[in-house]
Amino acid sequence: xxxxxxxxxxxxxxxxxxxxxxxxxxxxxxxxxxxxxxxxxxxxxxxxxxxxxxxxxxxxxxxxxxxxxxxxxxxxxxxxxxxxxxxxxxxxxxxxxxxxxxxxxxxxxxxx
Amino acid sequence: xxxxxxxxxxxxxxxxxxxxxxxxxxxxxxxxxxxxxxxxxxxxxxxxxxxxxxxxxxxxxxxxxxxxxxxxxxxxxxxxxxxxxxxxxxxxxxxxxxxxxxxxxxxxxxxxxxxxxxxxxxxxxxxxxxxxxxxxxxxxxxxxxxxxxxxxxxxxxxxxxxxxxxxxxxxxxxxxxxxxxxxxxxxxxxxxxxxxxxxxxxxxxxxxxxxxxxxxxxxxxxxxxxxxxxxxxxxxxxxxxxxxxxxxxxxxxxxxxxxxx
Numbered sequence: 001x002x003x004x005x006x007x008x009x010x011x012x013x014x015x016x017x018x019x020x021x022x023x024x025x026x027x028x029x030x031x032x033x034x035x036x037x038x039x040x041x042x043x044x045x046x047x048x049x050x051x052x053x054x055x056x057x058x059x060x061x062x063x064x065x066x067x068x069x070x071x072x073x074x075x076x077x078x079x080x081x082x083x084x085x086x087x088x089x090x091x092x093x094x095x096x097x098x099x100x101x102x103x104x105x106x107x108x109x110x111x112x
Numbered sequence: 113x114x115x116x117x118x119x120x121x122x123x124x125x126x127x128x129x130x131x132x133x134x135x136x137x138x139x140x141x142x143x144x145x146x147x148x149x150x151x152x153x154x155x156x157x158x159x160x161x162x163x164x165x166x167x168x169x170x171x172x173x174x175x176x177x178x179x180x181x182x183x184x185x186x187x188x189x190x191x192x193x194x195x196x197x198x199x200x201x202x203x204x205x206x207x208x209x210x211x212x213x214x215x216x217x218x219x220x221x222x223x224x225x226x227x228x229x230x231x232x233x234x235x236x237x238x239x240x241x242x243x244x245x246x247x248x249x250x251x252x253x254x255x256x257x258x259x260x261x262x263x264x265x266x267x268x269x270x271x272x273x274x275x276x277x278x279x280x281x282x283x284x285x286x287x288x289x290x291x292x293x294x295x296x297x298x299x300x301x302x303x304x305x306x307x308x309x310x311x312x313x314x315x316x317x318x319x320x321x322x323x324x325x326x327x328x329x330x331x332x333x334x335x336x337x338x339x340x341x342x343x344x345x346x347x348x349x350x351x352x353x354x355x356x357x358x359x360x361x362x363x364x365x366x367x368x369x370x371x372x373x
Binding site for chain 2: 054077079080082083090093109
């Protein structure tokens with residue numbers, strides 16, 4: 001993960017060369033706390049779009065310094081939880097909005 | 113709503129003769145044969161397999177499966193898709209290796225009990241409904257109807273499943289089709305699939321066919337020329353809306369294995 005400065009470059013690449021799958025493309029993700037999950041100070045992150053959902057939950061887990069037994073649940077559109085091996089690219093292509101993919105995280109199951 | 117009941121039944125009844133084997137240098141382990149429903153998940157048949165191999169395993173061992181001792185088989189991808197991706201070029205029965213240790217945690221996710229696969233399955237349905245009807249149908253259903261969908265799949269009850277699922281297959285009223293087609297396209301690289309927003313209608317309002325879809329999915333360097341699902345190659349002129357209503361797996365997604373030039 002890097003900070004927000006790389007965001008624009010990533011999006012440009014995305015629209016120009018979608019066929020070059022091996023090239024690292026970065027997208028912006030927005031991480032929103034749901035329920036009584038602790039809030040992250042930095043919500044917006046620029047990440048490699050080939051990373052999967054389990055990677056994102058591990059990242060949040062580490063960032064929030066949660067106890068090992070606490071679990072992160074991630075949701076799209078506050079509706080469904082994507083599979084742990086779903087890659088961000090697929091979610092971005094279907095549910096991305098204004099060049100961002102918005103995800104909600106909770107410590108308990110929120111939208112079952 | 114899909115009226116092609118015979119096609120639905122045919123898809124539901126698809127089975128793969130499978131031989132489960134254990135590689136062991138120390139003891140001879142008897143193979144286990146099973147007809148696996150294409151539309152089901154390995155998580156839902158694992159108990160039968162565990163029972164057969166019980167005497168060879170310690171209590172805490174975690175069972176997992178691989179094809180050809182090389183490709184771990186995912187618990188949450190429908191069995192029919194696993195077969196079409198790995199074994200379909202070899203003569204039947206499909207041979208699966210059973211492992212009792214060294215669970216590959218880096219590439220396989222554990223589905224320790226039925227609740228976990230049920231929750232995964234329900235989330236697939238919610239996602240599919242979000243694409244088709246903005247999620248309005250699943251959210252209007254009662255808890256027991258959600259349960260009925262999963263129990264129908266788990267217990268191989270076609271009528272029980274379809275009594276509820278037909279509502280998820282209804283078109284949006286004015287459009288006579290879905291908003292988007294829930295679709296996962298598998299490439300040659302095992303398991304990696306792409307998912308895109310695919311509209312069932314063209315800009316001119318005409319119903320799109322598989323041929324149109326393949327064109328959308330092709331890139332200058334990689335041209336998709338066909339697609340396989342449930343073990344059959346789909347005719348190029350089949351309409352996407354019809355395919356979605358009749359050839360989707362119970363998770364309400366079309367799982368297409370793409371064939372490239």
